Amino acid sequence: MNLHQLRQRKAELRSATSAIIAAPGGADGLLTDEQRTTVNEGFAELDRLQANETILERQAREDSEARGRTLNDRETEDGIEYRVFAHATSHTSAEGIEGWRTPTGEVVPVLTREQRIADFLPNERTAGSEIGLGGFMRALLNGPKTDLERRALAEGSISTGGAMVPARLAAEVIDFARIKNTAFAAGALTVPMPAPQLLYAKSLSDPVPSWRAENALIAESEPVFGSMSLTAKSLAVRFVISRELLEDAPNMDAGLRNAMARGFARGLDDAIFFGSGANNQPLGLANTPGLQVVNMGANGGQLTGYSPFLDAALALQSANEDAITAIVLNPRSNRVIAGLVDSTGQPLQPPPLLKDVPILATNGVPVNQTQGTATNATSAFMGDFSQVLVGIRTELQITVLNERFAEYGQVGFVGWLRADVAVPRPAALAKIVGIKP
Known part of the structure; x- marks a missing residue:
């Protein structure tokens, strides 16, 4: 053929x-x-x-x-065909896109927080974009009533397990989740996954140079690269809506998109920072070997200044890692830092090394960690978050729970997103453990 x-x-x-x-x-x-x-x-x-x-x-x-x-x-604008979606190559007029070429010759873009997955879709109106996420879900629940709804459902893929959301609607939800996610604000990169698994190189150590005499043997150094993979894992968000609200609310489209995106954003934060790597969870930073570690003591310790963060910066610089794109911690720790004062009672200013580093808070960093006798400890992370890769499948699925909440006049929906986390250079990040209130 x-x-x-x-x-x-x-x-x-x-x-x-x-x-x-x-x-x-x-x-x-x-x-x-x-x-x-x-x-x-x-x-x-x-x-x-x-x-x-x-x-x-x-x-x-x-x-x-x-x-x-x-x-x-x-x-095309850049002459490059990118593999963003599973079933088609894409072009974009967006600038500054970094692309990694796979062994099969396809180019997968690597996106910063400001760069959108939706920019890789054709600049045209579709039935799905016209009826919006709310209209698509109403048509999915009640069946299509108009030609526009029928065409919108045809843009997706319907099966007994649910429906694949049309590409533009899915991209809008994913992009909104990325905006709401703290790790992406810190500098983590998005790798669209056109396939369930992608293989990448991982930095194991820097090569060790050596001076040599003429005709002398070149000294060996440790292996520099190994392999790592992004393997899509399922993240589910369930929400319940009254049938009347779904049918009548004029802002339901924005509300549904916002609710689903915020759920995915929180789930991704949980995984990026503290994913266990077991039970179909990605392996998060807290459990990734090779990060620099600053310990607040055998039984934990309180934040009384910026010293732990300076110690973490020293550990990073000692590993030849200078970039610090952000500090990420729990809101409780953020409140403590915001309340630090100097000897005159004025807000304590960060030292020059940290004064331009944004401090970001997320509940994805828990406050119930065990450190010796302490059971209410937490952690903080800092370093070059561009070394955190978040692979996201650009296909989004929705399942309707039609009967489960019927006696309350409600309907349930489950949104499914598949993603994974990988850190190609763990030494570029540090964690401070054992922070007590």
Whole structure:
């Protein structure tokens, strides 16, 4: 099958599945089991065709570039095709995008907090963006009532386990969650995951240089790089809404997006800082080996000044790590620092080394840690947070809990996000442990 034939088959499948979704044959305007099976089989074939299309497009692009032309004579802002979404390559006019090339030749962008996943989508209106997240969820619950709702559902992928949210709506929720997340504000980077697993290099140690005489053996140093992987793990957010509110509230779209994004933001903070690495949790900074450690004492200690943070900065500099993009701690510790005073009763100013470092607070850093006899200790983290990679699958799924809350006139929804955390250079970060109130 050549590229033209493949695209024809994709168009036929999209038309066939859209026709089924637009004319449900079940009760209450829902799809029958047979229709669901046909639609799911169609989407599965579309996934396979999309993977083959990516390979054929890359081959065509390479052939075109060899003749001095871009693929399909198409001009883009930077000439780069990024792999952000599972089923298609993307272009963007956004500036300053860093891209990492995979062994298969695809370029995966690495995004700062200010750079949006939504910027990699075509700049066009879609049915999903017109009805919004609230409208999509109403159509998912009650079945499509209009042509616009039918087209919006067709942009997603419906199965017995739930529905894949259309790409633009999913990107908006994920981008909003990134804005609300403290780790991203500290400088953590987002790696969109077009596949369930991505393999990256991890810095194990710096090479040790040595001077040598002519013809002398070059001294060996420790291995410099190892491997690490981002493997998508499931994060779920459940919320309950009255049926009347879902049907009638004019601001329900923004409310749902805000609630879901804030839930994901808090869940990601929990994982980034204290994920256990077990029970399908990512491995967070607190449990990542190789971070610099400053201990507040066998039984913990109180913050009475900036000395623990200066000790952490010294540990980082001793490891040739100078960048400190942020300090992240619990709101309780943030309150203590804000209340520090000097001998004249004036607010205690941070030392020059830390005066330009933002201090950020999150409940993702708990206050019930054990340090010797203390059971109410907490931690703080500081260093170069660009060494924290958060892999996020750009597909977002919603499941409807239609019967569970029916007796209360409510409906439940579960949002599913898949993500993981990796730290390629742990020595660039420090943790202060055993902070007591």
